[in-house]
Amino acid sequence: MIEAKRKIREPRITLVGAGPGDPELITMKGANALKDADVVLYDALVNEKVLEYASTDAIKIYVGKRSGEHSYSQEAVNQLMVDYALNYGHVVRLKGGDPFVFGRGYEEVNFAAGYSIVAQVIPGLSSSISVPGLQQIPVTHRGLSESFWVVTGTTASGAISNDLYEAARTKATVVVLMGLNKLKDIVKLYQQEGRSKLPVAVIQNGSTENEKFAIGIVDTIVEVVEEKGIGAPAILVFGEVVSLHPEFQPIRDFFAAVKEEL
Template sequence: MITSSKRKIREPRITLVGAGPGDPELITMKGANALKDADVILYDALVNEKVLDYASVDSIKVYVGKRSGEHSYSQKAINKLMVDYALNYGHVVRLKGGDPFVFGRGFEELDFAAGYSIPAEMIPGLSSSVAVPGLQQIPVTHRGLSESFWVVTGTTASGKISNDLYEAVRTKATVIVLMGFKKLKEIVKLYQQEGKNNLPVAVIQGGSTENEKLAVGIVDTIMEVVEEKGIGAPAILVFGEVVSLHPQFQPIKDFFAAIKEEL
């Protein structure tokens, strides 16, 4: 338990804040105001630390890690820290990358706070699943190309591919895979088994940040393009005809058109 006897403690409360995909300017105004008011901020690995510039210089800032495969703190430990800081300091902001309710375990944290009768609220953030492709001018839906989109986790708690992916690859929907870079080869095989070898694919690393990298190809070539571009995690995967709208896909369109003419 963390204690402090040198300052007046405000009423405990917790605010979950989505920091957005990475660019510090993409946090909402409400989220930035919550940071400014916070006594303590617990932030994750996927949060751009420049977002902390919105916070008071007097606030306590605690890095708690939480990146897939590299958890600095267990979820149980983070829950306890969140409550302890609230009881001893006042307003705690739990700052998470993207949106807390999109594979962010945000509701678990709200539920834990409720168990201690601590008032809690959630401030949404821009999810990388939609914002990152959008920043690359790849819409997740587009008339004539895609009428819906799936957002799927690439890896479940058991370390296996999500069962939902087996269903998603059979649809005509845009499929956005989060936390799935290490499973890219397996996901590619699923699409190949469905005969979707020429389906457009984009892999975006560090979306919305100055270190952003992009690979554009088709199912049969995307592994080679990713290697050529030197792309690694964290990255999101976008499978669907909408990727063909990206300017870098034009040469691939021209290639297929030339083959069609020859036939």
């Protein structure tokens, strides 16, 4: 008996932001796209529990894309995405956070357009806003911060981002993604600007059961991070808004007492 040929749907690609880590923080639209997917290509920063939204019949392929351990180059991911769309139908490209916040989402949309494949983007909660928020740290607050910057800690060349030199001078909240391994360098920038007492928070695996949290000031944060055993992936939050966190009050009291003694 000849097996019936599998019907291939119209090729299309959906870029979906999975959010900061908690599988319940993906949008309903993102979850529905996963349910409809024939193939899911997912990154290292995606909680694998999010894949439970996809059909059990869907092909699920891990494509890495974490700093220091790329399973596939970006070029290879682009080609896989297109090849699977042409051969299977609907491909969901699942990315941590939001696809357009240091997610190289536009590159993937543009690559798909080169093959005349329809591509849709479903935004996700970026860790730059949602993770501090879950810790009750607002990125803006009246009287403390009128704006916020989101900066990458490390460029493609491995150097510290030039934008951080400007960010260290601003009164805005500065959220640094992919910057934990440059924490000492970033601290030096703030110290050189005379901002050694600025509140800082570092959050690893934000929104997940493995979350770790460190809080301090520019002068102490490296030591606190080491004591807490915090590693990547983590976000850094520099700004007066960090002082609103309940755990910062003892730090404030300590420095006030030291100042009185002097």
